[in-house]
Amino acid sequence: MTSQNLIDFILLREPNVLLVVAGSIILCGMSAIVGCFTFLRKRALIGDAVSHSVLPGVCLAFILTGEKNPLYFLIGAIISGMMSLLIMEGLTRSRQTRPDTAIALMLSVFFGIGIVLLTSIQHSGNASQAGLDKFLFGKAASITLEDIRLFAFSSAGILSIIFIFLRGFTAISFDEEFAVSIGFPVRWLRFALSFLTVWAVSVGIQAVGVVLMSALLITPALAARMWTHSIRFMLFLAMLFGMLSGYLGAFVSYSAPAMPTGPWIVVAATFIAAVSMVFAPNRGILAQWFERRKNTNKTLEENILKLFYQIAEKTGESSKPILEEDLVNYRAFSKSQLKLGLRLLQKKAFIQFHLSTWKLTDLGEIEARRIVRLHRLWELYLQQYLNLDSDHVHDDAEAMEHVITPEIEAQLDEILGNPKVDPHNTIIPPK
């Protein structure tokens, strides 16, 4: 592909490119918004089953009308998707089968029927059937103007219903029983949401096909959830991610015509989700890894500081210089850990290195005293309020001392009555 082609694509100069890009973006953005509710209501598998279940409807629409009219396909798909969904819910509610069984059953039964119908159409000798199998993996590359009209109409309808009833949909997604108790028409809302999902799926299969449709519902929602805690912003982000996936998918299949659009849309969506899961603040894997490392380092530093204090306490000499090897003798640090901890403390100016020995600075001394104080206060609290034996409190205190905030410290001090000694009869350093 030449750079001229690339520019043509980006500027949407070719009318055909414009159709494909517009179609993919509309479908993917709309599916992503609907999918947020599928995701939040933990109905991802139901979404997948519904996507597979629309196939017989599409085939029947063709058999009955003999035409490849997107509107007929849409109506057929919605009817068969709703049927599958209602049977699924009926089976689950009557306790004839468990939910997972009902989902798997409807997915395979409806998809099976769909494939049977599709095969018989293909062997019927009807010349106009060519391309019907595109419903399996999508036909974004051959989107027509008529398709776009239907997509735009459907998306506008679905999105306006979602925004008009956003409060109701949010309420049933978070706490359905509460929604019933305040008199919201929960049954109706639930039905509306199901219907919107089926509608979205029935339109969306034109781009990615029934097999991959559920990825379009769930993946952008998953990615968006990583970045935000606000449902409105989540809807917006999911839409954006969906649209971006649609654009990227269209781009790949344009630059390499042998490549199918639908699967590439899904690949792009998955890539966005993967990036989100790794890099999102707070919830992302990296952020959590950094936080864990920060905590481990804090624990390590504080344990070393405590050790300096205890050695000084034992020998009676405050701020006594200590050899690195001696530190290991007092407490089981691994050598590399100790080195890391000492380096971090030095950076914070809590300790200083002088003639192959380590020594607390004034700042370090204050910090060490604070940690020892927290440790001993906590031991005393455990002993007095949880009736733990004095030889049992040490390990608990060891873990807790690192998370006690100044507020909790003040509270401990108060309820223990400004204690002077801990359960082992050692002095609690004053503040």
Add this chain to the structure above:
Amino acid sequence: MPEIQNPSLEAHNLTVIYHRKPVLWSIDFTLPQGQIIGIMGPNGAGKSTLLKAILGLVPLNSGYSKVFDKDLGDVRQRVSYIPQRQTVDWDFPATVMDVVLMGRFQKRGMFQRISPEDKAIAQEALEQVNMQDYASRQISQLSGGQQQRVFLARALAQQADLYLLDEPFVGVDAATEQSIVELLRKMKSEGKTIVVVHHDLHTAREYFDWLVLLNASLIACGPVEDVFTDELLKVTYSGKLTVLSQVGDQLRERNFPVREK
């Protein structure tokens, strides 16, 4: 049973059957207004189901209930339900304020805008449960006790007259339990009626003015000093009703209807 003027809640012949297993058998009771009322009984006695039956969350097989002498539909505005906090997913994308504002959905319906007045009411509700500093906190970061207090704040924001709480003290620390009890007493002093599903016998006498003892059927209902007796508790908690549950099992096993029509 004493005659009660101006009842808050009445149940008449309430029967609920889950998958052919009777959970509540012909429950009849009348509760007064302005009291803290406990619903107690062993596990599986149908305590939570009783609340849900009154609220129409589970289908009734027979009987009916009345709230302030009316059908629930006519007085919904005066009733607030606090489900067990484990029934919702606390990883939902929402802040504490978002959840408390849901308490205003009843008044505003599905379409009316949330006004600054609603926000002020929600803020005040948060202050009452001492969670005002957490208004913009994500609900996924709350402890069990904090979650329960957020649910209470949502209920307070409803400004109802009858509060139905399902096991509010489960998985909650002692300090939170105390502060919730104090809040309930304060609500009582403002004339509210509070019905609490509870299972800890030790605190029953201290917390409640009135008690409903339940074990699938109604054992007793009355002021706590009349009902909280060794004899009645023994009936409620001992296996004396096993014949009833055996009959229930038989009905289910042999696919009999519980009512003949």
